[in-house]
Amino acid sequence: MRIDLNSDLGEGHGRWELGDDEALLAIVTSANVACGFHAGDPTVLRRTTRRAAERGVAVGAHVGYRDLTGFGRRFMDVPPAELTDEVVYQIGALAAFTSLAGERVRYVKPHGALYSAIVHHTAQAAAVVEAVTAYDPGLAVLGLPGSEFLRLAEEAGLRTRREAFADRAYTPEGTLVPRREPGAVLHDPGTIAERCLRIVRGEPVEAADGTEIVIEADSLCVHGDSPGAVETAAAVAERLRAEGVALEAFTD
Structure with a gap:
């Protein structure tokens, strides 16, 4: 058995620091790096991509709504064409710094409210897929199993990977509890x-209402901004390895 372990990193901004990126980069196999719209600034992006490259951690573009104040966790009714351009812009910004570190962006994962919206919002899901396809159709995309986003990405010929959340509760339908x-x-x-x-x-886990559901996943996410994120990521990695599960980036 093998699985990827990812975390949302690079989410500081100016004098505002969030999460322990250095510690998490010693544990995870993939880093979803903020691209400046919901969090992150040029210095943070450069530092995070450099350290990820040094650690051999795969870098993904963590794209979101243009919402620094709300940390990208508020739905925004962005016109699809505009959303496509904004996603391309974010990937390009992260790619510049990843290239300076001698690496490249390997996948795209939407953030926060955008991630949740494109589970069902077909127009916005299509806009994100169009952005990835236009920028680099060789990129993989990471999203919720059964989402419109992954369905449309697969139809467009993109490599799709399913994500499960280590530290989030699930509804009986397999979506995240708000x-x-x-x-x-x-x-x-x-x-x-x-x-x-x-x-x-592949065993069932308990949903928020007590029912059991099966969540298919190629990658597990531990949120870097959650209290105790480092301890949680370390516990997950240790438990999986103790049971013979290899931790490897899903883009390898």
Whole structure:
């Protein structure tokens, strides 16, 4: 068995620091790096891509709505053509710094409200797919299993990879419980690690209402901005390796 372990990194901005990127880069196999729209600035992007390259961690463009104030977690009714251009812009910005580090962007993962919207919002999902296809059809895309985004990406010939969230609660339909609801974010590293092992094995896990669901995944995400993110990522990695699961970037 093998699985990718990813985290959202590069989310500081100016004097505002968020998460322990250095520690997480020693654990994860893929880094979803903010591209300046929901978080990140040029200095943060350059530092994060350099350290990822030094660690051998795959870099993905973590694209989102132009929403620094809301950290990209508010839905925005962006016209599809405009959204396509904004996603291309973000990939290009991250690619410049990744190239300076001697590496390249290997995949695209939408962030926050955009990620949630394109589970069902066909027009915005198509806009993101169009952006990736126009920029580099060789890029992989990472998204929620069963989403419009992955369906359209597959139809467009992009390499699609399914993502499960280590530290988020799920609805019975396999979507994420909104962050505003109680219990949406999980915190106990041991419980999270055990759930991740079940996901990798294809075993059912408990949804928010107590029902059991099966989540198919090529990559597991630990949110870098969550309290205890480093401890959680370390617990997941240790538990998986102890059970013979290899941690490898899904783009390898």
